[in-house]
Amino acid sequence: MQFPTLTSPHTERPNQVDQTMLMVVLALIPGALAMIWYFGWGILINLVLAAIAALLSEAMAQKLRGRPAFGTLRDLSALVTAMLFALALPPLLPWWLTVLGAAFAILVVKEMYGGIGYNPFNPAMAGYVLLLISYPVPMTTWLAPSVIAEHSLSFGQTLTAIFTRALPAGLSWDALTSATPLDSMRTQLDMNYTVTEIRESPLWGAFGGRGWEWAGNWFLLGGLFLLWRRVITWHIPAAVLGGLLAMATVFFLVDPDTHPFPLFHIFSGGAILCAFFIATDPVTASTTQKGQLIYGALIGIFIYIIRSWGGYPEAVAFAVLLMNMAAPTIDHYTQPRVFGHGRLSDD
Amino acid sequence: MLNIAATDASARKIHPLPGGLHLPDNKHQSSVRPIMQAALPKRLIIPLRQHAGNPAEPLVKAGDPVLKGQKIAQGEGLISAPLHAPSSGVVSAIQSLPAPHPSGLSEPCVVIETDGEERWAELPAPMDYRQANPAAILERVRAAGVVGLGGAAFPASVKLSPRPGDGLHTLIINGAECEPYITCDDLLMRERAAKVLAGIDIIRTLLQVEKTIIGIEDNKIEAIAAMRTARDLAGYEAMEIVVIPTRYPSGGEKQLIYILTGEEIPSGGIPAQIGMVCHNVGTAAAVADAVLEGKPLISRLITITGEGVAEPRNLEALMGSPVADLIAQAGGYTPKANKLILGGPMMGYTLFSDEIPIAKATNCILAASTAEAPDPGPALACIRCGRCAEACPMSLLPQQLYWHSRAKALGKACDYNLFDCIECGCCSHVCPSHIPLVQYFRFAKSEHRREEAEKRKAELAKRRHDARQERLERLEREKKEAMRKKQEAMKAKKTAAGGDAGDAKQAAIAAAAKRAAAKKAERATQGEAPKNTQGLSAAQQRQIDEAEARRAQARKTAHSEDRARPAAATESPPQD
Numbered sequence: 001m002q003f004p005t006l007t008s009p010h011t012e013r014p015n016q017v018d019q020t021m022l023m024v025v026l027a028l029i030p031g032a033l034a035m036i037w038y039f040g041w042g043i044l045i046n047l048v049l050a051a052i053a054a055l056l057s058e059a060m061a062q063k064l065r066g067r068p069a070f071g072t073l074r075d076l077s078a079l080v081t082a083m084l085f086a087l088a089l090p091p092l093l094p095w096w097l098t099v100l101g102a103a104f105a106i107l108v109v110k111e112m113y114g115g116i117g118y119n120p121f122n123p124a125m126a127g128y129v130l131l132l133i134s135y136p137v138p139m140t141t142w143l144a145p146s147v148i149a150e151h152s153l154s155f156g157q158t159l160t161a162i163f164t165r166a167l168p169a170g171l172s173w174d175a176l177t178s179a180t181p182l183d184s185m186r187t188q189l190d191m192n193y194t195v196t197e198i199r200e201s202p203l204w205g206a207f208g209g210r211g212w213e214w215a216g217n218w219f220l221l222g223g224l225f226l227l228w229r230r231v232i233t234w235h236i237p238a239a240v241l242g243g244l245l246a247m248a249t250v251f252f253l254v255d256p257d258t259h260p261f262p263l264f265h266i267f268s269g270g271a272i273l274c275a276f277f278i279a280t281d282p283v284t285a286s287t288t289q290k291g292q293l294i295y296g297a298l299i300g301i302f303i304y305i306i307r308s309w310g311g312y313p314e315a316v317a318f319a320v321l322l323m324n325m326a327a328p329t330i331d332h333y334t335q336p337r338v339f340g341h342g343r344l345s346d347d
Numbered sequence: 348m349l350n351i352a353a354t355d356a357s358a359r360k361i362h363p364l365p366g367g368l369h370l371p372d373n374k375h376q377s378s379v380r381p382i383m384q385a386a387l388p389k390r391l392i393i394p395l396r397q398h399a400g401n402p403a404e405p406l407v408k409a410g411d412p413v414l415k416g417q418k419i420a421q422g423e424g425l426i427s428a429p430l431h432a433p434s435s436g437v438v439s440a441i442q443s444l445p446a447p448h449p450s451g452l453s454e455p456c457v458v459i460e461t462d463g464e465e466r467w468a469e470l471p472a473p474m475d476y477r478q479a480n481p482a483a484i485l486e487r488v489r490a491a492g493v494v495g496l497g498g499a500a501f502p503a504s505v506k507l508s509p510r511p512g513d514g515l516h517t518l519i520i521n522g523a524e525c526e527p528y529i530t531c532d533d534l535l536m537r538e539r540a541a542k543v544l545a546g547i548d549i550i551r552t553l554l555q556v557e558k559t560i561i562g563i564e565d566n567k568i569e570a571i572a573a574m575r576t577a578r579d580l581a582g583y584e585a586m587e588i589v590v591i592p593t594r595y596p597s598g599g600e601k602q603l604i605y606i607l608t609g610e611e612i613p614s615g616g617i618p619a620q621i622g623m624v625c626h627n628v629g630t631a632a633a634v635a636d637a638v639l640e641g642k643p644l645i646s647r648l649i650t651i652t653g654e655g656v657a658e659p660r661n662l663e664a665l666m667g668s669p670v671a672d673l674i675a676q677a678g679g680y681t682p683k684a685n686k687l688i689l690g691g692p693m694m695g696y697t698l699f700s701d702e703i704p705i706a707k708a709t710n711c712i713l714a715a716s717t718a719e720a721p722d723p724g725p726a727l728a729c730i731r732c733g734r735c736a737e738a739c740p741m742s743l744l745p746q747q748l749y750w751h752s753r754a755k756a757l758g759k760a761c762d763y764n765l766f767d768c769i770e771c772g773c774c775s776h777v778c779p780s781h782i783p784l785v786q787y788f789r790f791a792k793s794e795h796r797r798e799e800a801e802k803r804k805a806e807l808a809k810r811r812h813d814a815r816q817e818r819l820e821r822l823e824r825e826k827k828e829a830m831r832k833k834q835e836a837m838k839a840k841k842t843a844a845g846g847d848a849g850d851a852k853q854a855a856i857a858a859a860a861k862r863a864a865a866k867k868a869e870r871a872t873q874g875e876a877p878k879n880t881q882g883l884s885a886a887q888q889r890q891i892d893e894a895e896a897r898r899a900q901a902r903k904t905a906h907s908e909d910r911a912r913p914a915a916a917t918e919s920p921p922q923d
C-alpha cells in the first residue's frame with residue numbers, strides 16, 4: 001500500500017490564527033457594547049465604517065500583490081485592527097476620517113511593511129495617531145456619556161451628523177460635546193484646581209469619568225476572557241497596568257492635590273483596552289517573557305508621562321508606538337538562557 | 348497517582364521542564380493487549396545500516412544458507428554494529444531496497460527467504476557478569492549488535508565503556524516513553540521487568556556507577572508497580588524508580604536527566620561530561636539477553652497502533668519484518684488508515700510504502716487516520732505570538748530561528764543556537780500559523796553542515812596547493828643553485844685543463860634526465876600522476892597505485908561521513 005509523506009509532527013494542531021483573532025473579536029464585544037451604551041450609535045457606525053474600510057483595503061492590497069484577495073481576510077486580523085482603531089475614535093467623527101485612518105492603518109502601516117507579521121508598528125494605533133496629529137479638533141471632540149448627557153441622538157440623527165455634520169434643529173455641537181475625563185482633569189489642573197475640587201463635577205464616578213470607567217470594566221472582562229482562553233499571557237497586561245499604577249501611586253503620594261489618584265489613570269481613556277488588547281498585539285510586541293514585562297511596564301510608564309506632561313491628554317497610542325520601536329531591541333537583550341548554556345561555569 | 352509517587356522510599360526532587368507540552372497520550376489503544384509474538388514473515392529485509400555510524404559489511408552472499416542468530420554482517424569501525432540473521436533460511440539477494448529512514452531512500456539490505464524452521468546457530472554461552480572480566484562482557488554486548496533501542500540506535504557498547512577520567516557516577520534509565528501512542532517500553536516493563544532490571548544491573552556493574560535512577564512517566568501505573576515489585580524481589584534496593592509527570596518531551600535524554608537531577612548537559616555535549624550515562628529500558632533488556640542468554644539482538648518490541656489498524660497492540664517482531672506483515676498481525680488496516688508513521692506522531696516520519704522493513708530503532712508503527720494526523724494546511728506568516736518559544740523545552744526562540752533559517756542566514760541561526768534544537772516538534776505543534784518550523788530547522792542544520800564540510804574541503808585543498816607550490820619553488824631554487832655550482836666548477840676545470848668540454852656536456856644531459864624522472868615520480872606520489880601513464884617503471888607504478896588507493900580511501904571516508912547523516916543530506920527545504 002502507498003501512503004502520502006509529510007514531515008513531523010503529525011498532530012492535530014491546537015491553535016489557528018483565525019481562531020485566535022476570533023477570540024479577540026469576541027472579547028472586544030462587551031466593551032464595545034458598553035461604549036455604544038454610553039456614547040451612542042456613533043460608536044457602532046465607526047466600527048462598521050472602519051471594518052469596511054479595513055477589509056476592502058486588505059483585499060485590495062492582496063490583489064495588488066497578486067495573492068488571492070480573500071486569503072488573508074480569513075485570518076480576521078484586519079477586522080481586529082479595525083475594531084481597535086474604531087473604539088479609540090470619538091462618536092461623531094466625520095466618516096471620511098474613520099475611513100482614511102483605517103485605510104492608512106492597513107495599506108501603509110501593515111501592508112507596505114509586508115502584511116501580517118511584518119509590520120513593526122501597531123496599525124490601529126498608527127492610524128489613530130495619524131488622525132490625531134492631522135485633525136486634532138474633531139479627534140478630541142467627544143460626546144458626554146449618556147449617564148450625564150442632556151441630549152442623546154437617535155440612530156438616524158447620528159448617521160446624519162457623521163456623514164453631513166448636520167445636527168438636529170435646536171442642538172449645537174457645544175451642547176452635545178464634552179471633554180473627556182482625562183482632558184478635563186488636565187485642563188483644570190493646569191488652571192490650578194486641586195483634584196478634589198475637580199472631582200466635584202458630575203462628570204466623575206468612583207474611579208474615573210462616569211461612563212468611561214464602566215466601559216473600562218467591560219474591556220477588563222474581555223481581557224480576562226483572553227487570558228482564560230490562553231490567547232494572551234498575563235505578562236503584558238500586568239506590566240502595563242503595573243507600570244501605570246506604580247507611576248501614578250508615586251506621584252499621588254508625593255502630592256495628592258495635583259496628581260489624580262492612581263485608579264483614575266487605570267480607568268480613564270484606553271488604559272485597560274491598551275493593556276489587554278493593544279499592547280498584546282503579538283506582531284508588534286516583545287516576544288520573550290522577560291521582554292514582555294519590560295515592554296509592558298514601559299508602556300505603562302510612558303502612558304503616565306505623556307498624560308501628565310505631554311502635548312496630548314490621551315497617551316496610549318503614543319506610548320504603544322514608542323515601545324513598538326523598542327521591541328526588537330528589548331527582544332535582543334532578553335533572550336532566555338538556552339538549556340545547557342552557561343551552567344557549567346557556575347559550579 | 349500521587350500515592351504511587353509517595354510509596355517510593357526515595358523522595359527525589361522532580362525538576363519541571365522548561366516548556367514542553369501536555370499532549371493527549373493515546374496509549375491505552377495499544378497497551379490494553381498483551382505482547383504477542385509476531386508470526387515469522389516469508390521474507391526478511393535487513394538494512395545494513397540500522398544504527399548510528401558506519402553501515403555494517405555483509406559476511407554472506409546471495410545463495411548462502413543462514414541460521415537464526417548467525418552473524419551476517421560485521422560492524423565497520425568503532426561506531427557501528429554487527430547484524431545477525433533473525434531467522435533461518437537462505438540469503439536471496441543483497442541489494443538496495445527502501446529502508447526505514449526519514450529520507451525514504453534505498454539502502455543496501457540483506458534479503459533472507461525464511462525456511463520456517465527457526466534453526467538456531469550456536470550461541471555463545473551465558474555469562475556470569477559478576478565474575479566475568481568487564482572487557483569480555485563489553486565484547487559480548489558489542490558482538491550481539493546491541494544498540495540503543497530508544498530511537499537513536501547508537502551502538503550500546505560505546506556508551507558502556509567508561510573512559511578513564513569520565514568520573515561517571517549516575518546511570519539514568521529511560522522508561523519515560525513520552526511520545527503519544529507508543530507503549531512498547533510500557534509493555535516491556537509490565538511483562539518483563541525482571542529482565543530489564545537484570546540488564547540495568549549488568550550496565551551499572553560495567554560502568555561502576557554509584558547511583559541508578561529509573562525515570563518513568565506517571566501515566567504508566569502498571570509498569571511502575573511491576574518494576575518496583577521486580578526490583579524488591581531481585582534485591583536491587585539501590586535502584587531508584589522515580590515517577591515523573593507526563594509531559595512531552597520528558598523522555599529526551601537531556602530532558603530526563605534534568606527532570607531527575609536538575610543538571611543540564613552542556614550545549615553540544617554528552618551526559619558523560621556531567622558524570623552520567625543514559626540508557627533506555629529496551630536497551631537494558633537487550634543487554635540482558637546478550638549477556639545472560641548469549642542472544643544477539645534480532646527482535647524487538649514494537650507498537651502497532653492508530654485508528655488505521657483494527658487491533659492496536661505490541662508485537663515482538665523480528666528485525667527486517669516488512670511493515671505490512673506486522674500491520675496484518677494487528678488486525679490489518681481499517682478504512683481510516685491515511686498515513687503510515689514510523690515512530691510517534693511528534694518525531695516520527697511517514698513511510699510511503701508498507702513494504703519497508705522495521706529495524707533496530709523502530710519502536711512504533713502508527714497507521715493514523717485523517718483525524719489523528721490531519722494535513723496541517725498551508726503555512727501563514729509568523730505573527731510573532733511567541734507560543735513556540737513558550738513550548739520549546741530547550742528555551743530557544745523558534746520564531747527567530749525560523750526567520751533566519753528561512754532567509755538562509757545560517758550564521759545568524761547558529762547565533763540563536765540552532766544546533767541546540769532537539770527537533771522535538773513542540774514548536775510546530777503549537778504554531779497558530781502552522782509553519783513547519785522543525786522542517787526548517789532540520790534543513791538549516793543540514794545546510795550548515797554541508798557548508799562546513801565544503802569549507803573544510805576547500806581549506807584542505809588550499810593547504811595542499813600551498814605545500815605543492817612551496818615544494819616546486821624549493822626545487823627550482825635547488826636547481827638554480829646546482830646549475831650555478833656546476834658552471835663554476837666547469838669554469839674552474841676549463842681554466843685548469845682547458846679541454847674535456849664534450850664529457851661535461853654529456854654529464855649535464857644525464858643529470859637533467861635524472862632530475863626530470865625524479866620530479867615525475869614525486870608528482871605521482873602526490874596523487875597528481877601525469878595522464879600519460881604508459882611505460883612507467885615498476886616503482887613508479889607502485890607509487891601511483893598507492894596514491895590512488897589513498898585517494899579512494901579519502902573519498903570513502905568523506906562519503907561515509909556524509910552518509911552518517913543521510914537525513915541531513917537529503918532533507919528538503921520546506922515549501923512556503
Ligand code: SF4
Pocket residue numbers: 728729730731732733734735736745746749774777778779780781782784
Ligand atoms: S508560534 Fe508560529 S506564529 Fe507564533 S511566533 Fe512561533 S513561529 Fe511565529
Ligand code: SF4
Pocket residue numbers: 735738739740741742743745767768769770771772773774775784785788
Ligand atoms: S523542535 Fe527545536 S526549536 Fe522546536 S521546540 Fe523542539 S527544541 Fe525547540
